[in-house]
Amino acid sequence: MSGQSVSLHAYLPFLIDGVWVTLQITFAAMALAVPVAFLLAAGRMSSWRVVRLAAGFVIELFRGTSAVVQLFWAFYVLPLFGITLSPMAAGILVLGLNEGSFFSEVVRASLKSIVVGQREACVALHLPRRYAFWRIILPQALPVMIPPFGNALVLMLKFTALVSLVTVQDLSFRADQIRTALGVSGEIYGVVLMIYFALALVLAGAVALLERQAARWAGRPVPALLPWLRAHASPVPRWALGR
Amino acid sequence: MPGDDRIAATGGRPPMVRMAGVSKAFDGRTVLDAVDFAVRAGEKVTLIGPSGSGKTTILRLAIGLTKPDAGLIEIDGRYLWHEIRAGQLVDAGERHARGVRRVVGMVFQQFNLFPHMTALQNVRDPTIQVLGLTRDEAESRAVELLTQVGLADHMAKRPAQLSGGQQQRVAIARALALRPKVMLFDEVTSALDPELVGEVLRVIRELAHATDMAMLLVTHEISFAEDIADRVLMFDAGRIVEDGPPAQVLKDPTHPRTRQFLRAIIER
Amino acid sequence: MSGFSWDWAYALSILPELLRGLMITVQATLLATAIALPLGLVLILIRVAGIPVVSRAVWFLIEFLRGTPFLIQLYFIFYVMPNYGVTLSPFTTGVIALGIYGAARAAELYRAGIEALPPGQWEACMVLGLPLPFVWRGVVMPQVVPVVTPMLGNLVIVMFKDSAVLSTITVLELVATAKDIGVMTFRYLEPLTLAGLLFWIVSYAAAHGVRHLEARHAGR
Ligand SMILES: Nc1ncnc2c1ncn2[C@@H]1O[C@H](COP(=O)(O)OP(=O)(O)O)[C@@H](O)[C@H]1O
Numbered sequence A: 001m002s003g004q005s006v007s008l009h010a011y012l013p014f015l016i017d018g019v020w021v022t023l024q025i026t027f028a029a030m031a032l033a034v035p036v037a038f039l040l041a042a043g044r045m046s047s048w049r050v051v052r053l054a055a056g057f058v059i060e061l062f063r064g065t066s067a068v069v070q071l072f073w074a075f076y077v078l079p080l081f082g083i084t085l086s087p088m089a090a091g092i093l094v095l096g097l098n099e100g101s102f103f104s105e106v107v108r109a110s111l112k113s114i115v116v117g118q119r120e121a122c123v124a125l126h127l128p129r130r131y132a133f134w135r136i137i138l139p140q141a142l143p144v145m146i147p148p149f150g151n152a153l154v155l156m157l158k159f160t161a162l163v164s165l166v167t168v169q170d171l172s173f174r175a176d177q178i179r180t181a182l183g184v185s186g187e188i189y190g191v192v193l194m195i196y197f198a199l200a201l202v203l204a205g206a207v208a209l210l211e212r213q214a215a216r217w218a219g220r221p222v223p224a225l226l227p228w229l230r231a232h233a234s235p236v237p238r239w240a241l242g243r
Numbered sequence B: 001m002p003g004d005d006r007i008a009a010t011g012g013r014p015p016m017v018r019m020a021g022v023s024k025a026f027d028g029r030t031v032l033d034a035v036d037f038a039v040r041a042g043e044k045v046t047l048i049g050p051s052g053s054g055k056t057t058i059l060r061l062a063i064g065l066t067k068p069d070a071g072l073i074e075i076d077g078r079y080l081w082h083e084i085r086a087g088q089l090v091d092a093g094e095r096h097a098r099g100v101r102r103v104v105g106m107v108f109q110q111f112n113l114f115p116h117m118t119a120l121q122n123v124r125d126p127t128i129q130v131l132g133l134t135r136d137e138a139e140s141r142a143v144e145l146l147t148q149v150g151l152a153d154h155m156a157k158r159p160a161q162l163s164g165g166q167q168q169r170v171a172i173a174r175a176l177a178l179r180p181k182v183m184l185f186d187e188v189t190s191a192l193d194p195e196l197v198g199e200v201l202r203v204i205r206e207l208a209h210a211t212d213m214a215m216l217l218v219t220h221e222i223s224f225a226e227d228i229a230d231r232v233l234m235f236d237a238g239r240i241v242e243d244g245p246p247a248q249v250l251k252d253p254t255h256p257r258t259r260q261f262l263r264a265i266i267e268r
Numbered sequence C: 001m002s003g004f005s006w007d008w009a010y011a012l013s014i015l016p017e018l019l020r021g022l023m024i025t026v027q028a029t030l031l032a033t034a035i036a037l038p039l040g041l042v043l044i045l046i047r048v049a050g051i052p053v054v055s056r057a058v059w060f061l062i063e064f065l066r067g068t069p070f071l072i073q074l075y076f077i078f079y080v081m082p083n084y085g086v087t088l089s090p091f092t093t094g095v096i097a098l099g100i101y102g103a104a105r106a107a108e109l110y111r112a113g114i115e116a117l118p119p120g121q122w123e124a125c126m127v128l129g130l131p132l133p134f135v136w137r138g139v140v141m142p143q144v145v146p147v148v149t150p151m152l153g154n155l156v157i158v159m160f161k162d163s164a165v166l167s168t169i170t171v172l173e174l175v176a177t178a179k180d181i182g183v184m185t186f187r188y189l190e191p192l193t194l195a196g197l198l199f200w201i202v203s204y205a206a207a208h209g210v211r212h213l214e215a216r217h218a219g220r
């Protein structure tokens, strides 16, 4: 047992390199997902039927089928059409488009969530529609999007583990290699799970800071830091639990 | 047509808002049933009536937030949803309506201030966008109006930092800044705590006495209506059931529904 | 360049095998759901019960499961369990792992459902002095269940798509079947496209069902 932990220790730098790859994919895919989400949301709200249908098709394509299938498809089938992507590029493309399709619904819902009163005030004040969208509706919708954006970022981090299936040398892939190399049991995965969890906490914390900034900017109450501590409060009053 | 009779009686000024045979249904339920009335230039008209009788819908129709199912709406001499082409009345679209309704301003029950802007920006920025004022002109106009509604000391605050009464006064200044010829007020004090109602009514009262703007107000404040209104319209179930000077409608109502409604309000 | 153009005859010939894979996928999803929904409820009830150490531990467990990749959770269970003398088939292991992961996500949905209850409801119950069983069965649940039901429906659809990950521990479900066919025949286009299509058909139909459920609750 102790010999094994020495070996694990020796493999740590190898794992850390995997962490970098994982983070790179997370951010690259997110950088793709966000504009894709806005484009698809705009497409779904377009006044042209063709554009609405096309955006709806893309969203349905990525939301309705499994990400694993999409990943294999990009890896095994796309080259048949003469499009050969590196495993990393294929992974980023699929994750970005997939998450972008999900997030487009969030973008749309956030724009819709701006209460009817605000839209009506824009009409009653005869504001030009472009101005109403960019200066009144969007600035209020953006802060609404930040918490789901934070979720999306953590989701993306977890999501990147799938790229190990197409031989990208990320954290998950390296864990697999270590397990095979050491010929030992799966405890290495316990270590890797903790690394993923720590990364998720850091990302969520960063988003919480962003959320506070956005709230200040939007003139809303500033939420408490550390959302995961905030979430610990029980939604049920004590008396209702019979205490 | 009670509205037209009143026009004849109140002298020769042209109607600023006129509705003729206006009907509106929501989900198959008739909310307004062939309503006729007019508000003349400079006239102050108060709408009263039970909740759900269609008062808000009338105001929303008058500023083009809602489109009627039937009937004609005329604002400052132009049809809102129609135009006359080659002597024929034809349907016109949203673009046409946008031009016509420009002279109408509205104050909402829930203020609807822009939460991410200060009081000053709320009043100033629309004038830049809509009237094309320069920044300096817009700013001095906004300062003047905010001072007029008693908010000179609160101009740099966001809506969340203001009381309900202060927010509503910003909203009034914001609507006034666009130089409307008609102002619509939809129960502007009913979302306020009782002690804040007075300051908002005072602003509107001053406005009513000091300007020649036409005003159409929905309110449950009977003494306020008596004070400022030239005319009171009683709504019930999507129809105007009584129309006359406040001294008559509020003091000596003829329609049983009006009597019943006023009694209910006074007994509150 | 085999597989460049779509071959209908070939596609048709592999369909029965893919459908067998789909059956395994559906079975795994349903069995995992049968674990996830009740277990999630138990987890969230412990979590809100305010039992000193236990509630906090369960809360951490839920967050940990929700914050880490299902793929690695699956590997962990698959490779660690034999160390403790537990040997289960890959299918059973996969179902258990998916069920536990789903339970953590379901717990979060139950919590969201309870939180959606306006605080005034609890206060009204308290000032009326209603007995606790009635508070839960007569006031809280009737309001929480309609909110949570469509969310749980969507969770099942997500688990259905996530079950593709079981292919990595040799469960011969839909994706593994498609990939195996591809490896053996050197034609990937048809099996992988059909696999995607089958996923889409089932999840589309299920999403339709969930919307129906939602509309029915909203219509009341
Ligand atoms: N957008 C809408 N959709 C459906 N029903 C509406 C809508 N707006 C108003 N109504 C209905 O029309 C009726 C009249 O509403 P409203 O004009 O707001 O009345 P008031 O302002 O006199 O209380 C009410 O029964 C209301 O429920």
Ligand SMILES: [Mg+2]
Binding pocket: B055, B056, B057, B186, B187
């Ligand atoms: Mg109203």
